[in-house]
Amino acid sequence: MPLEELLTIYAGERPQWDVESLVQAARKVKEHASAPLSRFKVGAAVLTESGKIFEGCNTECLIPVLSGCAERNAINHALIHGERGYLAVAVVSDLYTPLLPCGACLQYMQEFAREDARDILIICEGRNSSRIVTSLDELLKGGFSPDTSVRDLQQSFSWSCEE
Numbered sequence: 730m731p732l733e734e735l736l737t738i739y740a741g742e743r744p745q746w747d748v749e750s751l752v753q754a755a756r757k758v759k760e761h762a763s764a765p766l767s768r769f770k771v772g773a774a775v776l777t778e779s780g781k782i783f784e785g786c787n788t789e790c791l792i793p794v795l796s797g798c799a800e801r802n803a804i805n806h807a808l809i810h811g812e813r814g815y816l817a818v819a820v821v822s823d824l825y826t827p828l829l830p831c832g833a834c835l836q837y838m839q840e841f842a843r844e845d846a847r848d849i850l851i852i853c854e855g856r857n858s859s860r861i862v863t864s865l866d867e868l869l870k871g872g873f874s875p876d877t878s879v880r881d882l883q884q885s886f887s888w889s890c891e892e
């Protein structure tokens with residue numbers, strides 16, 4: 730779906746649509762980030778279909794592979810509360826050029842945050858309130874779709890084991 734069309738639909742038809750509250754929630758939770766290694770703090774927030782906002786910050790660990798991005802932590806926060814079907818994700822960092830979600834987080838959004846085939850708006854804010862407004866469809870071309878069946882994955886795994 731073209732980004733302009735998505736913005737028009739959300740702004741016109743969804744009373745729960747409040748981009749500024751979403752970005753503000755992400756900005757606020759950024760201060761809770763645990764980033765002892767990089768000192769790079771990121772805050773994220775997802776807006777659900779029901780109008781609720783769930784936040785997450787990045788959580789670094791001394792074993793780097795155990796660390797988590799703010800976006801995935803925010804989605805996990807919503808999933809824990811039984812919320813699915815997200816309209817938008819906000820990401821806030823202190824970079825001059827706003828930080829876009831990494832590839833792993835985009836796949837996570839596609840799998841866990843996308844309701845049906847609907848696109849998700851992504852608002853990224855950097856230092857000085859500079860913003861990039863984009864969407865999941867614009868940033869992720871391909872990846873595993875939510876309708877990829879477990880059976881497909883299991884079959885491909887068994888084939889790869891046979892080789």
Ligand SMILES: [Zn+2]
Pocket residue numbers: 798799800801830831832833834835
């Ligand atoms: Zn990420």
